[in-house]
Amino acid sequence: MVYCRGVRGATTADANTPEAILEATRQLLALMIRQNGIKPEDIASAIFTTTPDLNAEFPALAARQLGWMNVAMLCGHELDVPGALPRCIRVLIHWNTTKKAEEIVHVYIKGAEKLRPDLSYLPPVDWEELERWIQAHLNREAKPSGRADPASSSVTGKLSLAVGEHPDGASPQASSSPSEPRGK
Numbered sequence: 001m002v003y004c005r006g007v008r009g010a011t012t013a014d015a016n017t018p019e020a021i022l023e024a025t026r027q028l029l030a031l032m033i034r035q036n037g038i039k040p041e042d043i044a045s046a047i048f049t050t051t052p053d054l055n056a057e058f059p060a061l062a063a064r065q066l067g068w069m070n071v072a073m074l075c076g077h078e079l080d081v082p083g084a085l086p087r088c089i090r091v092l093i094h095w096n097t098t099k100k101a102e103e104i105v106h107v108y109i110k111g112a113e114k115l116r117p118d119l120s121y122l123p124p125v126d127w128e129e130l131e132r133w134i135q136a137h138l139n140r141e142a143k144p145s146g147r148a149d150p151a152s153s154s155v156t157g158k159l160s161l162a163v164g165e166h167p168d169g170a171s172p173q174a175s176s177s178p179s180e181p182r183g184k
Contacts, residue, residue, distance in 0.1 A: 010112035018057035025062035064142035
């Protein structure tokens with residue numbers, strides 16, 4: 001029987017730069033993939049969070065770079081709890097698998113082991129070999145999407161439209177009564 005299981009992981013980034021966030025996230029995902037035998041087509045979704053001190057890049061881009069082109073993903077910030085582990089990236093993968101919950105390997109690395117010491121055992125990692133694996137699987141087409149420039153937003157100037165007014169100036173189809181459905 002196939003179950004949707006949660007696979008958890010966390011790591012830290014060396015700095016608040018796109019490169020550091022993506023490198024740390026790719027390493028974390030590569031270990032999660034390899035330790036569990038995860039294939040992108042079996043992933044239902046993934047949620048990424050960062051501590052508020054990381055905002056230079058979306059960590060989900062690292063998953064796209066590893067070929068997760070059809071996976072639903074979401075990024076957000078963790079609560080800003082005093083004393084929390086700084087520059088931390090967390091991920092929760094919802095994975096369709098036949099494995100039992102106790103067979104799932106959760107991955108906590110680079111200082112994040114203290115978040116879940118009960119789940120933090122990993123065999124020694126050959127970081128150079130891991131980087132070679134990442135480079136072999138890297139989708140160089142996955143690039144950051146253009147970020148919205150608030151000054152050039154097409155929404156600006158349209159916020160003052162009257163109720164029922166269309167941005168292109170067309171008048172809406174009128175109905176004989178506000179409670180009557182249109183088209184009757």
